[in-house]
Amino acid sequence: MRRFQCPKCENEVHFDNRQCVVCTTQFGYLPSADKMLALSGGNDETYPCENRNVIGCNWLCEGVTNLNQCLSCRHTTKLPDLSVSENLRQFTLLERAKRQLFYSIMKFRLPLYRSTESAEGYLHFELLGDEIDSEGEIERVMTGHKQGRITINIAEADDATREKIRKAHGEPYRTLIGHFRHEIAHFYWDKLVAGKQSIDEFRAIFGDERADYSDALKVYYKKSAPHGWSKSFVSAYATAHPWEDFAETWAHYFHMISGLETAYAYGISPQPVKDSAPYMVLISDPFDVIDLRILVDHWVTLTVAMNEMNRSIGNFDYYPFVLSDSIFRKLKFVHDLIGAHTKN
Ligand SMILES: [Zn+2]
Ligand SMILES: [Zn+2]
Ligand SMILES: [Zn+2]
Structure with missing residues (x-):
């Protein structure tokens, strides 16, 4: 930011x-x-x-x-009952994260595919809470994406609920902005990858997305991620299915660019410990950089420093990830995909 x-x-x-x-x-x-x-x-x-x-x-x-x-607000097409004060609080927090999302969408110059006729096919959001039906059963709202419609269960805005799920799933970055960034990835996959030239490259890097999706999720929730997953995936959940791998990588890419933009804004440029290593020059506009290697090199140097900052006050690591070559290839796919649609 x-x-x-x-x-x-x-x-x-x-x-x-x-x-x-x-x-x-x-x-x-x-x-x-x-x-x-x-x-x-x-x-x-x-x-x-x-x-x-x-x-x-x-x-x-x-x-x-x-x-x-x-x-940002007008892309929310359904909202919870705001006469319930807890709903209002959660809606407020979600919309705050969503404005941050739209800020990045604008900076990347990603299309919104807005149409005045119908909501179908353009990016829009339903922020809903679980409801009790006439039989007294709880109707659960599932967070997810379908043809441009992104549904978020507003309970995610409740810190205690989110923290419980975050721990249970071993997700260091389960945050509201993380959810939004992840879910829009599914929308942009449909628009920019499905049936397009890049599908072959996508399959070579992320795997074949034609593998049955609901079976894959069932297996993931039963067995969790395979041992050693962090060498090739940005999160455990990314191992569930190529679509989820893409969405997690996409969200991670947004986190990285956003972090680099903040570093530039505040003039944070940690220098290498060795005098002979090249001096780090701050990237003024990470949204427009063509060479991903430059972005990643800066990001790694920055996050090492940020981890040490956090450790110095006894906090968890700011960035508990290692960007392997295989993750770099995935990030590069996302980087090139966004660049091909926006940097010309
Ligand atoms: Zn507004
Ligand atoms: Zn997903
Ligand atoms: Zn003033």
Whole structure:
């Protein structure tokens, strides 16, 4: 994430802020301009998202449209019953993570395939909670993707629930933003890989996705990941099926680029311990770098330092992964795929 400034006093403000703590100016984030603008800035072109006072959405809408919601909020097509206060809290946290997701989508210039006629086939989100049916049975909401529709069980926004699942599945990066990044990968796989030229390369790297999906998941949940999985996969869950491997790699790639963008914004550039090793020059725009090797080299150096930072205060490692050659090939597939659609 990059850094932002208050449009009035230039004090540092953050991506989710709505008001400057120094001069009390109310502002909002305009995605097309990638900057914070004052609400009473004397322009009629922009106006706050209608969710601003509901869930603290700080994004702005623009232009003469009848859209009352910002780019991120209007991609949520179903939401839980907000008269339940716990639902409102969870919805707020999910939408916050989703704005971060849309920030990356915009930076990568990935298409949204938006159509005004129907929701079918374009990226949209249903953020729903489990319900009790008329027979008193719990109807569980499964987090997942189908033809552009991404369903997230809002209980994931509950820290205790998510932590329980995270531990049970051995997933160091089970977070809300991680879920969003993972689920959109399935959508982009459908759009950019299925039936396209890249399918052969995909199968050579990730395996054949025609293997029965539900059988594969059943096996995974019964037997867990094979021994030594971390040499070739970014997570245990990635071993379940080539689609899940792709989605986990895609999410990991988003984490890496986002982390590199933050490092640049704050001028964090750890140097090699050996004087003779090349000096690390910060990458100003990791979204636009063509050579993945440059990104990965920076990322590895940075994460070693970040791990030491965390250890120095007794925390878990920031980045408990090793990027093997086989994982590099997978990341490169994602990197080239996004680049082919956006960097020209
Ligand atoms: Zn200010
Ligand atoms: Zn909004
Ligand atoms: Zn998945």
